Amino acid sequence: MAAAATCGTGAGSTASMASEASKSNVTSFQRRGPRASGTDSGGTRLVSIAGTRPSVRNGQLLVSTGLPALDQLLGRILTVIFFFFTEEDKYNIYSPLLFKYFLAEGIISGHTLLIASAKEDPADILQELPAPLLDDNCKKELDKDVYNHKTPESNVKMKIAWRYQLSPKMEIGPVSPSRFGHYYDASKRIPQELIEASKWHGFFLPEKISSPLKVEPCSLTHGYLKLLQFIQNIIYEEGFDGSNPQKKQKNILRIGIQNLGSPLWGDDVCCTETCDNSHSLTKFLYLLRGLLRTSLSACIITMPTHLIQNKAIIARVTNLSDTVVGLESFIGSERETNPLYKDYHGLIHIRQIPRLNNLICDESDVKDLAFKLKRKLFTIEVREFLCFSLQS
Amino acid sequence: MFPELNNLLNITPDRAEQGKLTLLCDAKTDGSFLVHHFLSFYLKANCKVCFVALIQSFSHYNIVGQKLGVSLTLARERGQLVFLEGLKSSMDVFFQANEEPHPLQFLREANPGNLQPLFEFVREALKPVDNGEAVWKCPVLLVDDLSLLLSLGVGAVAVLDFVHYCRATVCWELKGNMVVLVHDSGDAKDEENDILLNGLSHQSHLILRTEGLATGFCRDVHGQLRILWRRPSQPTAQRDRSLTYQYKIQDKSVSFFAKGMSPAVL
Numbered sequence: 001m002a003a004a005a006t007c008g009t010g011a012g013s014t015a016s017m018a019s020e021a022s023k024s025n026v027t028s029f030q031r032r033g034p035r036a037s038g039t040d041s042g043g044t045r046l047v048s049i050a051g052t053r054p055s056v057r058n059g060q061l062l063v064s065t066g067l068p069a070l071d072q073l074l075g076r077i078l079t080v081i082f083f084f085f086t087e088e089d090k091y092n093i094y095s096p097l098l099f100k101y102f103l104a105e106g107i108i109s110g111h112t113l114l115i116a117s118a119k120e121d122p123a124d125i126l127q128e129l130p131a132p133l134l135d136d137n138c139k140k141e142l143d144k145d146v147y148n149h150k151t152p153e154s155n156v157k158m159k160i161a162w163r164y165q166l167s168p169k170m171e172i173g174p175v176s177p178s179r180f181g182h183y184y185d186a187s188k189r190i191p192q193e194l195i196e197a198s199k200w201h202g203f204f205l206p207e208k209i210s211s212p213l214k215v216e217p218c219s220l221t222h223g224y225l226k227l228l229q230f231i232q233n234i235i236y237e238e239g240f241d242g243s244n245p246q247k248k249q250k251n252i253l254r255i256g257i258q259n260l261g262s263p264l265w266g267d268d269v270c271c272t273e274t275c276d277n278s279h280s281l282t283k284f285l286y287l288l289r290g291l292l293r294t295s296l297s298a299c300i301i302t303m304p305t306h307l308i309q310n311k312a313i314i315a316r317v318t319n320l321s322d323t324v325v326g327l328e329s330f331i332g333s334e335r336e337t338n339p340l341y342k343d344y345h346g347l348i349h350i351r352q353i354p355r356l357n358n359l360i361c362d363e364s365d366v367k368d369l370a371f372k373l374k375r376k377l378f379t380i381e382v383r384e385f386l387c388f389s390l391q392s
Numbered sequence: 393m394f395p396e397l398n399n400l401l402n403i404t405p406d407r408a409e410q411g412k413l414t415l416l417c418d419a420k421t422d423g424s425f426l427v428h429h430f431l432s433f434y435l436k437a438n439c440k441v442c443f444v445a446l447i448q449s450f451s452h453y454n455i456v457g458q459k460l461g462v463s464l465t466l467a468r469e470r471g472q473l474v475f476l477e478g479l480k481s482s483m484d485v486f487f488q489a490n491e492e493p494h495p496l497q498f499l500r501e502a503n504p505g506n507l508q509p510l511f512e513f514v515r516e517a518l519k520p521v522d523n524g525e526a527v528w529k530c531p532v533l534l535v536d537d538l539s540l541l542l543s544l545g546v547g548a549v550a551v552l553d554f555v556h557y558c559r560a561t562v563c564w565e566l567k568g569n570m571v572v573l574v575h576d577s578g579d580a581k582d583e584e585n586d587i588l589l590n591g592l593s594h595q596s597h598l599i600l601r602t603e604g605l606a607t608g609f610c611r612d613v614h615g616q617l618r619i620l621w622r623r624p625s626q627p628t629a630q631r632d633r634s635l636t637y638q639y640k641i642q643d644k645s646v647s648f649f650a651k652g653m654s655p656a657v658l
Contacts, residue, residue: 219501279543279545282543286540286543290478293480294449311579312581312582312583315577316543320540355424356452357455359428359459
């Protein structure tokens with residue numbers, strides 16, 4: 001796990017509207033024999049699946065988060081079978097975007113989706129996914145935005161700390177659109193025909209849960225238990241765990257779980273500091289991690305950690321996850337009116353990156369990252385201002 | 393294993409000490425490279441190893457092990473390594489019927505009382521083979537990681553009891569070694585974890601504590617390693633010996649250097 005983040009950002013402060021994302025890597029599919037380009041018929045198990053790319057570093061299959069800029073920060077790429085765990089920002093505006101980008105990327109790549117929510121009907125969530133930006137439109141949009149952005153920057157050269165001035169701009173443009181990682185227009189909805197062509201499963205808790213009177217006491221909250229069984233069934237029936245290998249083309253299962261830990265799931269971890277079900281959430285995550293580790297799946301989870309009273313649970317959840325990313329929105333905070341932050345909507349904290357099948361991880365050198373939602377695009381940039389104040 | 397770390401600890405695979413409990417602790421950083429070190433070290437030292445791997449899969453350790461020169465698959469096949477893969481069996485154990493015993497059966501229980509089945513698994517795995525021939529050198533128990541047991545509902549006291557029973561059997565009776573990893577929750581005020589960490593710190597002969605740098609992220613120095621040699625069974629007036637180094641993790645090795653002496657800085 002990387003050392004503590006940069007100056008200025010109180011990563012653990014309860015006042016911050018931090019949202020965190022974490023992913024956990026799950027795969028145990030690995031290449032045997034020499035590292036060929038994948039055309040080996042003798043025993044290689046890293047088949048080529050749409051929307052994935054094999055990692056040269058650790059033999060993992062990699063998928064995109066739906067935000068190429070984020071892919072790059074998270075060690076180039078998100079490896080498959082991860083817990084992608086995000087804390088929700090306080091007003092729940094930006095982290096649902098990450099959630100939706102992840103799912104939209106799944107649709108574009110032809111992956112199967114599994115959407116679980118206790119709050120919103122998964123069918124409705126699907127309707128709200130962003131539309132993909134087509135290649136030529138994409139370039140035009142980005143050029144426009146980059147141009148608008150660049151002009152004020154060049155005038156403030158003298159105010160920028162030399163350290164930041166010399167570091168490369170992180171802003172990513174779709175320079176060479178590829179099938180790995182796409183760009184999305186947050187202002188438009190995904191076309192209906194793409195949804196209809198996709199394969200997805202929904203888990204809407206109010207529909208799935210039976211009357212509480214019939215429930216036997218168990219170490220897991222009833223909602224979590226049902227969800228776990230649901231996910232296990234899908235993985236088994238559709239062969240994501242390698243059962244029925246000859247049945248069909250291998251594919252990735254993208255799982256999205258919304259608001260995990262909230263009272264809507266029947267968990268009281270957000271309600272009290274010492275809750276009865278204090279282990280329910282972490283146990284669920286562990287079992288889910290085990291499920292994901294033995295199947296071809298990637299998972300994104302959003303969690304309202306700013307509501308969780310007991311900070312120790314957040315630490316435990318972080319240890320159970322592979323990647324943790326923080327989104328700190330400026331809305332409603334004093335930073336909203338701070339002139340230093342005027343170009344941005346919030347900060348991104350990459351809190352944890354996994355070391356999967358490796359001693360090292362691909363950490364980005366840059367830790368001061370801010371994001372902004374431009375008219376259409378969600379971009380991530382190096383925070384270009386001083387972290388100490390200058391006397392003007 | 394990392395030769396530089398062996399030098400710092402003054403051990404070699406030929407001259408491994410016996411009867412010791414080593415505590416690995418990480419605070420605000422990832423100390424798992426130490427687990428890989430000790431796993432490959434003891435396999436190279438021809439010890440029989442029982443690895444309770446709760447947090448990562450077999451293939452993860454195997455792939456890293458290959459970079460460090462050991463094959464876990466081979467070790468497992470010839471009986472040198474007994475590997476309990478928590479993640480793989482977790483779902484099966486959880487949904488299994490209550491009567492079937494399993495080392496991880498505490499997963500099924502709402503309030504697990506103790507880790508006796510897990511201890512019995514370890515004892516069975518490391519007990520000497522009856523044919524009288526000493527095929528392997530001393531037995532070693534490796535656990536990654538103990539803090540996870542707290543997340544799964546086991547109490548800190550139950551975990552400490554488990555460690556105590558394992559120490560009695562593995563370290564004292566079988567003259568073997570134990571290496572366990574515990575996370576330090578730091579600011580998060582995880583009381584149960586603190587109890588576990590403090591309890592183990594007092595019992596350990598060697599503590600390796602990795603910490604992130606206080607000043608934040610650095611590309612060339614990944615963290616700081618504090619090595620503390622202790623003599624828990626002897627009340628001693630002399631201070632335990634302690635050394636601090638900084639380290640940088642590379643693809644197949646870890647380099648250690650004195651504070652401020654990173655090659656990048658010099």
